[in-house]
Amino acid sequence: MCRWLAYFGNEIRPEALLYEAKYSLVEQSRRGRLTGNLPNADGFGLGWYGDRDVPGLYRSVAPAWGDDNLRELSGQILSPLFLAHVRAATGTPVEQTNCHPFRHGRWLFVHNGFIDDYARVRRDLLLEVDPGIFNGIRGTTDSELMFHLALTFGLKDEPLAALERMAWFVEETGRRHSVSEPLQMTVGVSDGERVYAARYASGPVVNSLFVSADAPAVRALYPEDARLQQFSDETRVIVSEPLGDLPGVWHEVSPGSALVVQPGEDKQVAFTPRPPT
Secondary structure, three states: OOOEEEEEEEEEHHHHHHOOOOOHHHHHOOOHHHHHOOOOOOEEEEEOOOOOOOEEEEOOOOOOOHHHHHHHOOOOOOOEEEEEEEEOOOOOOHHHHOOOOOEOOOOEEEEEEEEEHHHHHHHHOOOOOHHHHHHOOOOHHHHHHHHHHHHHHOOOOOOOHHHHHHHHHHHHHHHOOOOOOOOEEEEEEEEOOOEEEEEEOOOOOOOEEEEEEOOHEEEHHHOOHHHHHHHOOOOOOOOOOOOOOOOOOOOOOOOEEEEEEOOOOOEEEEOOOOOOO
C-alpha cells in the first residue's frame, strides 16, 4: 500500500520531510510501520509549487531510497507547498506514467488505496471522463483515472464535492458489477493555494491518514527541538503515517472525513459520496 505526504506552509526544502525526519517518506518506502514493514518500491514522485504557473514534477520507477537525483533535487528546491508519494503497485505496471503525483494544469493528485476489481470496472469508469481531458490520461492506474473523474465532476470549482462525486460514481459502478466494497482511498489534491485531503473506504477497513498539529502548539510542546523552528505558524503536514513519534504532534484523521489546509483557519468536514449533478 502506498505512502504519501502533503506539505503546506513557509518555503522549506523537501528533503526535511523526505529524508531528515525520523520516519521520513523515503524511510517509509523501505518499510511502512503501519503496513507490516512492507516496502513501497514501485516508483515515487515529487510535485512542488514554485514561481511558475504549473507545478514541477519529478517521477521515477526506481525505489525512492536508491535515487540520487531525488536526494539532490529535494535538497535544492525551496517550496511552500509540495506533494510526494512512494508507490506499491496494485496490479498495474511499474512505469513512470503510473507514478504519482498526477498533474493537470495547476492541480496535483496523490492516492493511497485501490478500486477493487479494477479490470472489470475500468471501461465503464473511463467512458465517464470528460472528452476534453481524456487524452491527459497517460498511464493505466486506477488512481490517475480517479483524478480525471474528479476533474470531470468539477474539481476546479468544488474540490471536495468533486471528490465526493468521484467516490460515489466509483462505488455505484462497482456495485453494478457486483463488487461489494469498490473503493479504498486516502487522497491528497492541491491547486497550489490549498491542500484538500480525504479518508474514505466502502468497507470497514480504511487506510490510515494523519495531520500534524498546528505549528505553534508543536513548538510549545517541544521548545528545545531546533528542527521545529524552521516551520511557520501556518505549517501543516498531511501523511499516510507519522514522520516521527513525538507525542501530540500527529492526529489521526477520522474515517469518512476531509481536510482543507489553507491560509488562515483550516477545516475538517464530513466526506460523504454524492451522485454527480
